[in-house]
Structure formats: structure tokens, C-alpha cells
Amino acid sequence: MRTAAVAGLSVLALALAGCGHGDAGGPTSGQPATITGLTWRLVVIQWADGHATRPADPDGYVFELGADGHVSGKADCNRMMGTYTLDAGTLRFGPLATTRMACPAGSLAPDWLRALGSASTWLVRDGHLFVSMAANAGTIELAPTAVDSR
Numbered sequence: 001m002r003t004a005a006v007a008g009l010s011v012l013a014l015a016l017a018g019c020g021h022g023d024a025g026g027p028t029s030g031q032p033a034t035i036t037g038l039t040w041r042l043v044v045i046q047w048a049d050g051h052a053t054r055p056a057d058p059d060g061y062v063f064e065l066g067a068d069g070h071v072s073g074k075a076d077c078n079r080m081m082g083t084y085t086l087d088a089g090t091l092r093f094g095p096l097a098t099t100r101m102a103c104p105a106g107s108l109a110p111d112w113l114r115a116l117g118s119a120s121t122w123l124v125r126d127g128h129l130f131v132s133m134a135a136n137a138g139t140i141e142l143a144p145t146a147v148d149s150r
Helices: 002-018 109-117
Strands: 039-047 061-065 070-075 078-086 091-093 119-125 128-133 138-144
Touching: 039 109, 061 078, 061 109, 070 109, 109 119, 109 128, 109 138
Parallel strands: none
Antiparallel strands: 039 061, 039 138, 061 070, 070 078, 078 091, 091 119, 119 128, 128 138
């Protein structure tokens, strides 16, 4: 009887320890180090007025938060780079510089850069990174890219 009770408590403890954390070792809300070093690609920008911006090619809209406070990524046909600050609940980008190539008509680069420039808070849900924009302007949803096999 005592062995069954101990086993039951162990299972309960493991279940509770896993609540809210997604995949083991994966991105976790409130733990900034778990979202750095990953390449995040745009899924959708949901604007407060109800419209959504979805890229035809999500791989053209990506960023990686380096452990050193630098961000790098892509804004359609351009590279972007800059700095960021991150803590348990906030994510803010410093000025982002981009290369100046002329992207094809319909590029989402201006919306992408505007959304990143107004980043305010973040959380992880179901493995996706959600970044809320300042002044309730909307939310950016990002997914981690596949592991790079370099």
C-alpha cells in the first residue's frame, strides 16, 4: 500500500512539474534564456483592428536573439540587425538596421519592422512565441524553425 502511494505521489509530482512548460528543455514563459539562440519565424501579426498579416514565405521573416543582446534576422529580401533587451516578461528591440535592397511588391517588411519596433511583452504557448506590441497594437506569433544541422 505504501509503495503504491509513493508511486502515485511521484507521478503527480512529475505531472505538476511539467504543467505550463511545453516540451522539456524547450522555450518557456518567464525564462528568457529559453527563447535566445533559436531562430523564430513569423506565423502571423494580429493587429488590434482585427486584420492579420500572414507571410506567403515565413522564412523571409525571421530573427534570432543572441545571448549577447544582439538580434539578427531577415525582413523579406533584406537582412536586419540590432539590439534587444529581454527579461522574464518584456522584450524590446533597439533600433533595427536593415540592408536596403528593393523587395518585391507586396513585401511585409514594413509591417514586420513596425511590429518588432513596438514589441513590449512576451510569452510562450504551445511552443510558439507570442510578442505583444505596445499600446495594445496587436500580437506577433512566431514559431521556432527546425533545428539547424550545420
